[in-house]
Amino acid sequence: MDAATLLIQVLNGLQYGLLLFLIASGLTLIFGIMGVINLAHGSFYMIGAYLAFWLTGALGNFWVALPAGIALAVVLGIALEWLLIRHLYQRDHLYQVLLTYGLILVFEELRSLLFGDDVHGVTVPDPLNFSIRLTDTLSYPVYRLAMSAICLALAAGMYLLIARTRLGMMIRAGSVNRDMVQALGINIGLLYRLVFALGVALAAFAGMLAAPASSVFPGMGNQVLIISFVVIVIGGLGSIKGALVAALLIGLADVFGQVLLPQISGMTVYLVMAAVLVWRPRGLFGSA
């Protein structure tokens, strides 16, 4: 592998890693802060992708569709939390697993009812619909670079929110001791609702953003679900920094695994996870 190709592969790995972080960010928020195992995370990603497809068609412009989609996702998140999720906080994690598993089935069928079962595409929006030349044979789509930039901005934004704002402080406190926070007069129910809605919105936003670079099809949520869990577990539950590091690690491992060790490329991600967990049973940055 020559130097130019090596560099480009590193770029590929980082870019894929940032996309993974974006996708997993909603999950790490919901699980890390609220302790809720949300199996429907992949479904929210899919909902985002289908929203991008539908709204871009209906409103005519991808950049207008984005905030509209996010707004809808927030509403969905609030509704779900209020109707279903809030009954599960006091119960065993496994009931959350079961409930969100039921949600997967429901969302998949609703999607079929509302949007049918065809494969769809979303055209890359202007002004990002071009590629820049890297070598004499290879160009890089600018949209992907833009996505990476947005992911970085998001990572920074999340960090600032959780670590530097009052809201972030309340969220962190709520994850450590729910009752105490409530005793201090803070409406923990409302807080959790906000966090859940934010998590759903993040997943949907990831789906919307990735849609032009990907494709929109039934069952697309399943693939994303597992990799998201892998990312947040390697990173350490509840750690956004960990999720970012883990995502980049996986992105690079996947890219180089595909190119250097194709025979085991399906297993690469899991090998990395198993290795990390055997070495550091709580993930890279996980707290006890």
Add this chain to the structure above:
Amino acid sequence: MDRSRLLPVLLAATLLALLLFPLVGEKFYLQYATKIMIMAIFAMSLDLLVGYTGLVSLGHALFYGLAGYALVLMGERGEVSLWWTLPASMAVAALAALAVGALVLRTSGVYFIMVTLAFAQMTYFFVRDSAYFGGSDGKYLNAKPTLSLLGWQPVDLENTLHRYYLTLVLTVAVYLLLRRVLGSPFGRVLVGIRDNEPRMRSLGFATFRYKLAAFVLAGALAGLAGYLTAVQDGIMNPEQLGWNRSGEALVMVILGGMGTLAGPALGAGALMVLELLFSIWTKYWQLLLGAFVIAVVLFLPRGLGSLFARRRAARDGHG
């Protein structure tokens, strides 16, 4: 362990019903019931881990699938006998459980869940991508194993009815075995570990060894279920090792009621029967199934089994 007085009666009634079912059931229903019983074995073996030891494994299908493939590979060159292939397949599953367990039991909680998933997925990819196992489309079992006693063949596994009764006998045997194990001092240690592992350790128990033993036993029994699946279907595909299969089993355990043994068996039956009914009914059967699952979680906090049992040694609501 508390047990409702209603439960043994119900179990006996179910057993009687299953014994008599072939009198009214057509071939398809016998086949489907056999599958349900196989999944019940699988679910009960998982309940040993989830409900009684507090180990939530999302990679349990690894042992299930490996045993099934073991039979297919052993039977590649011709007819084989059940007498040695069944224990051999279970041994393969148990050894795999020993190897995996030794590594994964260092972790706990969600990390444990994920690392069991990791191992299962790795094996899935390995099996799927290798020609030795038949590749991604699966591998046929050339001939069903024979079951003969000194030349006399009482059970013909090509016969649906025989397979049904053999599976029924094995299901009951597994249930009784697990009841025995869980009622023994070993079983009580497991429950103690589930409820408070540090305390058990401070009491002098080598908790790691107990967990490993439970993991291996559960793996072996999952292997039994996998073996029976290979016999029943005559084909093994890599998807039997995947996380979807493991997830299904976990859903059955939680749905039926963790930590009750009979609950997960009930969960297996409920899930498979409802899937059949709903899909006969409508194209959108997944919607109904999902709604049912959600309803159970919200309205039956201890799973379906709580409809029948009154007092059970069940997991409490703290996570």
Add this chain to the structure above:
Amino acid sequence: MTDIDAKRAPSRRKFLKTATGAAALTAATLHAPFVIAQRSKIKVGLMLPYTGTYAQLGIAITDAFKLHVDESGGALGGRGIEYAQVDDESEPAKATDNANRLVEREKVDVLVGTVHSGVAMAMAKVAREAGVLTICPNAGADALTGAACAPNIFRTSFSNWQPAFPMGKVLADRGIKNVVTLTWKYAAGEEAINGFKEGFTQAGGKVTKELTLPFPQVEFQALLTEIASLKPDAVFVFFAGGGAVKFVKDYAASGLRRTVPLFGSGFLTDGTLQAQGEAAQGLETTLHYGDGLILPKNLAFREEYRKRTNRDADVYAVQGYDAAQLLRIGLEAVRGDMKAKKHMIAAMGSAVIDSPRGKFTLSKSHNPVQDIYLRKVVGMENKVESVAYKALADPARGCKMA
């Protein structure tokens, strides 16, 4: 003879009458072994994915199958048709149970399925053991009409090897010397690439590298970069569905189309053009069908299909339509009497199916012997440029019938 005997003994005339009648009846039955068609309907069991990634295909096949039955007046070979449908979710682990549902519970007379090869292999086992007439309208597993072939199993689609093989000669004839292949690491991908490789090396070309990525991953950037650094004369791929959409878009965005031309098995551009848009323009692929095929049968079919479903027909619809045609031919040959299984199978085996893809026959292993077209994407359509291979038969390796 006494009086009593005379009364009991049938008269000679009566005897001769009865005897002649019996003889005539026997002769008639021997010459025409088909019972006049009963009025009861024939049950067709459709085992297809109606949910999940391949739902689109299952629906297309079903709609086209039913279209042909309705076109034929709702009856094939004089027998009415009723349906039983099972959603197999493209899940191989549940395949045996689903097949049993149709064969044992619904007791279907004919089994039509399926899309996913892993599911098809399990289904085939059930079909073989039960002896049910089975028509496969998609799953391309080479083994289905290869090592696992059976007299009662037919296929109206393709074997994975088939559409890819001719592209080899096409590329070699254009002076292309080395090619890099890329696909998912699963049976369908491997069999397709093997088909291409066989054709290409036979014609003097060389496959320098065979790249794969795990199914169903769709992150292609790393391998596209790899291709760019290898700089082959051309690239041949096998992808389908959502993955095909993304790959074509990624390939275009990477600028590789300028320097490394892309070719593929036709599934790359079938049913996906709407989603691929600009990125797919000019792509050349080989397949046993092209929606731009200018044949009267195809034009009529496409119009009927559009009227019925409000969608455009794709190769999957054609395969489903032809499954119904094959069944019709078999039923017509036995005048609706499915008990004459051997005769029906023989008739189906020697059938000439007037398909929207052009006329085709079946090989001894019951796989289509068909023309493979070279198509080019022009606008929203796969225009057929030429016939890449006339009447190509799958080698049916391992089939005992061939």
